[in-house]
Amino acid sequence: MREFGYQRAHDVTGAVALLAADPDARFLGGGTNLVDLMKTGVERPARLVDVRELPLDRIEPTADGGLRIGATVTNSDLAAHPEVRRRYPALAQAVLAGASGQLRNMATVGGNLLQRTRCGYFADVSGPCNKRVPGSGCPAVAGEHHNHAVLGASGHCVAVHPSDMGVALTAFDAVVAYETLDGPGEVPVTDLYLPVGDTPHRETALPPGALITHVGLPAAPVAARSRYRKVRERASYAFAIGSVAAALDIEDGRIRAARLALGAVASRPWRARAAEAVLTGAAADGTAFAAAADAELAAARPLPDNAYKVTLMRNLVVSVLTELAERDPR
Incomplete structure (x- = not known):
């Protein structure tokens, strides 16, 4: 591990200033991902700016009926x-x-959203990876890719985003607030992660040196009847091979509102807007659920060893939506 400096920030303005003074510094929250990457040499910061003691550790109601979740x-x-x-x-x-x-x-809300992919090629500094070394190639395309992306990928990168939390936040239109030297800003979670394209090393829309301060969840009555389900290769402590965050508002057997996001299928939590469009106004039954899943997965472009994910996600979407409909049979 590269030798690094350490400094504890005491306020948001000071934290942002410390990072701006050293472009080779990183913010440190819980460190559950960053420190691992430092051990393997993927991340090599010259300085860590500890933000755990900043006053960003509260969950508070907002005037519009939502919640404000501090980054720490x-x-x-x-x-x-x-x-x-x-x-x-x-x-x-x-x-x-x-x-x-x-x-x-240990892990924090802000850090969870900014965690890096668990692709084995990304973690192996002895080999190429466009996300680590732009232009070096993506060996996963022709190599080990059974848990890689089937939506929104490119020939430059097929890694998936690992966050479970991010999938649910995406379904519920969460907004990420941040602070920079130029002042505050915000970006919806759906726009936080940049499309892979030919620049997979550019992962988020955050300005350089930005510190996430909180996540805003708007009021969403439909979210009160929601469900998250994760499929993984072992029973616990494993990243998803597919996941779904879903919510339904049903009245007289028809769907008034639907929220749906998919995990472990793309470089970012995937908001399933095509599926939501099919569901809205439809009968709350298996036919509509299957049609919604098919509409979203029509854009899937699997690789030879991860084509199973298309079937997996179709079944998972139908199963979760069916469970929600049975729990709310109005």
């Missing part, structure tokens, strides 16, 4: 918060589906 709130505290569990149960379920209890006690 731990995953454990987020999942246990009574208003999160009541208003956005899929978010609590998504957080609990990720990692172990020990990691959730």
Whole structure:
């Protein structure tokens, strides 16, 4: 590991200034991803700016009926918060589906959204990877890719985003707020992650040196009846090979509103807008659920060893939506 400096920030303005003074610095939250990448040599910061003691660790109601979630709130505290569990149960379920209890006690909301892919080629500094070394190639395309992207990928990168939390936040139109030397800004989670294209090393729309301060969840009555389900290769402590965050509002057997996001299928949490369009106004039955899944997955472009994901995700979407409809049979 490269030798690095360490400095603890005491306020948001100071934290942003510290990073601006050293472009080779990184913000340190829980460190559950960054420190691992430093050990393998993927990340080699000259300085860590510790932001854990900044006053960003609260979950508060907003005037519009939503929630304001501080960036240093731990995953454990987020999942246990009574208003999160009541208003956005899929978010609590998504957080609990990720990692172990020990990691959730350390990991933060801001850090979770900015975690890097777990693609093995990305983690191996001895080989090429366009995300690590732009222009060096993507060996996963012709190599090991059974858990890689089937939506929104390119020949330059087929890695998937690992966040469970991000999938639920995407479904519920969360907005990421940040601070820079030029002042505050915000970006919807759906726009936070840049398309892969031919620049997979450019991962987010955050300005250089930006510090995430909080995540805003707007009021969403439909989210109160929501569900997150994750499929993985072992029962616990594993990243998804496919996941779904879904919510339905049903009246007289028809769907008034639907929210749907998919995980582990793209370089970002995937908002399933084509599926939502099919569901809205349709009968809440298996035919509509299957049609919605097919509409979204029509854009899938699997590789030879991950084509199973298309069938997996179709079945998963239908199963989760059916469960929601049976729980809310109005």
